[in-house]
Amino acid sequence: MEPRHVGRGTDSYGGYRVRLAETLRAQGIRDLAFLKAFAETPRHLFVPEAVRHRAYEDAALPIGAGQTISRPFTQARYLEALRLTGREKVLEVGTGSGYETALLGALADQVFSVERVLTLAEAALHALRAAGVRNVSVLVGDGTLGWSAYAPYDTILVSAGGPEVPSPLLEQLAPGGRLLIPLGAKGAQALTLIQRTTDGVRRTSLGDARFVPLVGEHGFDA
8 A cells, every 4th residue: 555645845854754653653553654654744734833843743732723633643543443545535524734634645545524614624725735735625514414525435534523423424435434433422432433334334442532522513512
């Protein structure tokens, strides 16, 4: 599995990116395509100037509008559960900073991402362009409704925690597809993998998680 793109950003950050990939490898991330994506995707472009000096720490950072960019190890484990091969059409719910979107763009064929906060979507688009990502589209809207125009999706990734799986997302998941979503109360969820099989829908809990609330028609109230 080879990444389809990756913007390299400013060369002066190259050593930090490699060091981040080495940190992830030491923590158990073994897939070479994943490590290459983290080593080449310019995380500093996806964080505010005030915290840019911390861009390559294995830490969550604030990005504004009450949102955060997740810890890289958390994102790596999150993406690892999807078992991407490089051929998938992916729906991402919650563009946020755009960093995870860029990683998905490196590891899948096409990515369609929905973000409800206009300012975050605009900043993410700017960063994605600066990073050289070309196989990603971003929509401003209610992510719990999905993006029906390009359905069905092989993979759906929800980057916020909701009380239940939004029914539009299940409807937009292709046969054999995988949907990853944190489910539960605000501030305390179980990371849940949904797989659409010939026998129906199978759910697997992957452990505890803490994500920002999934806000929308099929999520929590704002």
